[in-house]
Amino acid sequence: MRLIPFLARRRGGKGWHWTDIVTWVWLAAGLVVIFGPALWLLLSSFKTPAQLAEFPLSILPYASQTALVETKGGPKQLPLFTVDLPEGGTAVMAELNRIGIMANMVRPEAPDQVLKVNIDARKPLREMAFATENYTKPLKEFDFGRYLWNSVFVTVAATLITLITNSMAAFALSKYEFRGRNSVMLIIVATLMIPLSVNLVPLYSVVSWLGLLNNLWGVILPTVATPTGVFMLRQYMLTILDELLEAARMDKASEWQIYWRIVLPLTAPALAVLAIFSVVWRWNDFLWPLIVLSRKELFTLQIGLNTFAGKLNVQWQFILAMTVVSIIPVLIVFIFLQRFTTAGIAGTGLK
Amino acid sequence: MLVFTLFVIVPLGINIAYSTTGGTDLFLPARSYVGGDNFGRLLSCADHLTPATCRDDLFWVAVWNTVRFVLLQVVVLVIVAMATALILNSKIRARGFWRAVFFFPVLLSPVVVGLIWKWIFQRQGLLNYVLFQFGADPVNWLNDRAWAFFASVGVSVWAHVGFYALILLAGLQAIPRDIYEAAELDRTSPARVFRRITLPLLWPNLLVVIVLALIRAVQVFDEVYVLTGGGPGTSTMYLTQYIYETGFASVLRNPGVASAASLLMGGVLVVLTLVQLGLTRWRDRK
Numbered sequence: 001m002r003l004i005p006f007l008a009r010r011r012g013g014k015g016w017h018w019t020d021i022v023t024w025v026w027l028a029a030g031l032v033v034i035f036g037p038a039l040w041l042l043l044s045s046f047k048t049p050a051q052l053a054e055f056p057l058s059i060l061p062y063a064s065q066t067a068l069v070e071t072k073g074g075p076k077q078l079p080l081f082t083v084d085l086p087e088g089g090t091a092v093m094a095e096l097n098r099i100g101i102m103a104n105m106v107r108p109e110a111p112d113q114v115l116k117v118n119i120d121a122r123k124p125l126r127e128m129a130f131a132t133e134n135y136t137k138p139l140k141e142f143d144f145g146r147y148l149w150n151s152v153f154v155t156v157a158a159t160l161i162t163l164i165t166n167s168m169a170a171f172a173l174s175k176y177e178f179r180g181r182n183s184v185m186l187i188i189v190a191t192l193m194i195p196l197s198v199n200l201v202p203l204y205s206v207v208s209w210l211g212l213l214n215n216l217w218g219v220i221l222p223t224v225a226t227p228t229g230v231f232m233l234r235q236y237m238l239t240i241l242d243e244l245l246e247a248a249r250m251d252k253a254s255e256w257q258i259y260w261r262i263v264l265p266l267t268a269p270a271l272a273v274l275a276i277f278s279v280v281w282r283w284n285d286f287l288w289p290l291i292v293l294s295r296k297e298l299f300t301l302q303i304g305l306n307t308f309a310g311k312l313n314v315q316w317q318f319i320l321a322m323t324v325v326s327i328i329p330v331l332i333v334f335i336f337l338q339r340f341t342t343a344g345i346a347g348t349g350l351k
Numbered sequence: 352m353l354v355f356t357l358f359v360i361v362p363l364g365i366n367i368a369y370s371t372t373g374g375t376d377l378f379l380p381a382r383s384y385v386g387g388d389n390f391g392r393l394l395s396c397a398d399h400l401t402p403a404t405c406r407d408d409l410f411w412v413a414v415w416n417t418v419r420f421v422l423l424q425v426v427v428l429v430i431v432a433m434a435t436a437l438i439l440n441s442k443i444r445a446r447g448f449w450r451a452v453f454f455f456p457v458l459l460s461p462v463v464v465g466l467i468w469k470w471i472f473q474r475q476g477l478l479n480y481v482l483f484q485f486g487a488d489p490v491n492w493l494n495d496r497a498w499a500f501f502a503s504v505g506v507s508v509w510a511h512v513g514f515y516a517l518i519l520l521a522g523l524q525a526i527p528r529d530i531y532e533a534a535e536l537d538r539t540s541p542a543r544v545f546r547r548i549t550l551p552l553l554w555p556n557l558l559v560v561i562v563l564a565l566i567r568a569v570q571v572f573d574e575v576y577v578l579t580g581g582g583p584g585t586s587t588m589y590l591t592q593y594i595y596e597t598g599f600a601s602v603l604r605n606p607g608v609a610s611a612a613s614l615l616m617g618g619v620l621v622v623l624t625l626v627q628l629g630l631t632r633w634r635d636r637k
Contacts, residue, residue: 198617202365284460302462
């Protein structure tokens with residue numbers, strides 16, 4: 001048993017200190033508390049409604065095994081059980097029917113010999129099974145396919161428009177001298193201070209005046225003017241040397257060409273960060289779409305999930321599965337993001 | 352710029368216009384001027400500490416719920432974020448991995464966060480099952496006033512702690528290593544190192560984090576709304592939900608009162624944000 005000394009060995013040959021124990025307990029607890037719920041969601045999403053309702057819980061998704069049995073009324077799929085036989089030993093038997101606490105059971109290979117069994121003397125025979133219909137059914141039969149599409153549309157359109165408008169504004173604010181430039185910058189910083197929750201009523205009335213209520217564009221447009229984005233891009237563009245632009249002007253490049261072919265490519269890292277954030281923000285948006293969209297066919301995934309979960313007869317198996325679906329894009333971003341933004345987020349104080 | 356004016360500046364003006372007009376009509380010209388009536392309705396109270404004595408009792412229920420929430424959530428959040436940042440900053444293996452683990456919930460949508468936890472808090476959910484394994488009685492987490500409040504605090508800490516831990520971690524990494532090496536040579540105890548070196552040098556960052564957490568906690572809405580819907584009763588109804596329901600969701604919607612309430616909340620937020628901007632400047636100068 002060299003395992004424990006090996007695990008306990010530390011770099012530098014020093015012994016354990018209480019801070020090491022605290023560190024590992026904290027990290028282990030963090031892992032459980034953070035990924036535990038997410039993992040539980042994933043496992044639960046593959047369970048059948050019957051299994052979701054049972055208590056005590058089982059960790060993995062199971063389903064009852066069934067067998068095709070020749071009954072008097074023709075062949076039937078019947079659930080299988082392990083039965084403690086009265087003469088001792090056990091046997092795998094299928095249940096024909098159940099009356100009170102007694103069940104009529106038969107051996108699948110000999111369907112004529114019916115045995116009465118107390119239900120306490122048997123255990124359901126189960127195997128691991130993934131209830132994939134939790135995923136396929138809402139996407140096909142309910143509106144979740146539609147919601148998914150709406151979410152993708154809003155996210156992609158809002159992100160593209162955000163990148164274009166914000167980079168243009170940032171370009172103007174960093175590379176041109178014009179009167180009132182500083183006051184414009186001040187206004188933008190000031191708008192950083194006013195969160196959506198404060199501006200709900202007026203924003204709603206502006207959108208309704210534009211006729212964009214119950215329209216996906218009503219969700220997209222108010223979100224594209226992200227002061228954070230303009231601010232971040234401007235700070236980045238300030239680092240681009242003006243001489244570069246001057247050289248391009250000498251070569252008779254138009255201002256549009258300068259923006260499109262010089263400034264934008266040089267801002268690519270900042271644009272990538274903004275794009276990632278925009279995707280996560282728009283995909284996860286809740287309060288604003290909740291207010292603007294009241295027609296069911298326009299719901300985004302988040303609103304659809306909330307509405308579905310708020311119904312009287314909550315169908316958890318579908319909610320759990322669709323929640324998993326809604327995490328997938330964020331998970332992709334998460335893996336992609338790992339590389340280069342963890343330092344960046346902390347630096348800009350974004351979000 | 353047009354978009355900015357349209358969606359940020361103009362709304363602020365309209366907000367004020369709404370807050371001084373009455374009626375249920377959303378069309379602004381059709382609304383009658385009522386002056387400070389909306390504010391009066393919100394603010395008039397025999398005793399501000401007991402919402403039942405107020406003209407708009409729901410508003411004050413929301414205010415005091417929010418105050419309780421903010422106080423508890425920010426304290427817990429900052430302590431947990433601080434501990435996490437300190438541990439991530441110590442000599443551990445695979446730091447990038449652990450950093451990612453704690454950051455993961457930040458990317459999840461509030462709806463997802465709310466639903467994941469709602470599922471765990473179910474009467475026959477995972478949490479009660481764990482209790483059951485230890486022989487404890489099941490708790491009706493989201494149907495009990497006190498537990499629902501603590502659940503809303505816990506869930507929002509869970510969802511946001513990674514973000515603040517990351518900011519604090521960046522602050523910790525900016526502290527020069529040689530100070531710690533000197534302390535190690537002097538055999539200073541870890542607690543003393545923390546109190547005399549880490550805390551003073553991290554203080555500017557910590558202040559920014561506290562104010563940022565305050566600003567966001569005041570606006571708490573989505574994940575709690577999905578988790579509890581504000582209930583049971585009104586025990587987890589916070590200010591943003593009050594504004595949303597007064598302005599949009601209830602049958603007797605009243606945009607004027609919602610506007611007035613949002614302006615009051617906005618005032619608090621602007622003060623907090625100015626404090627934050629000042630602190631950020633101060634930090635960056637240091």
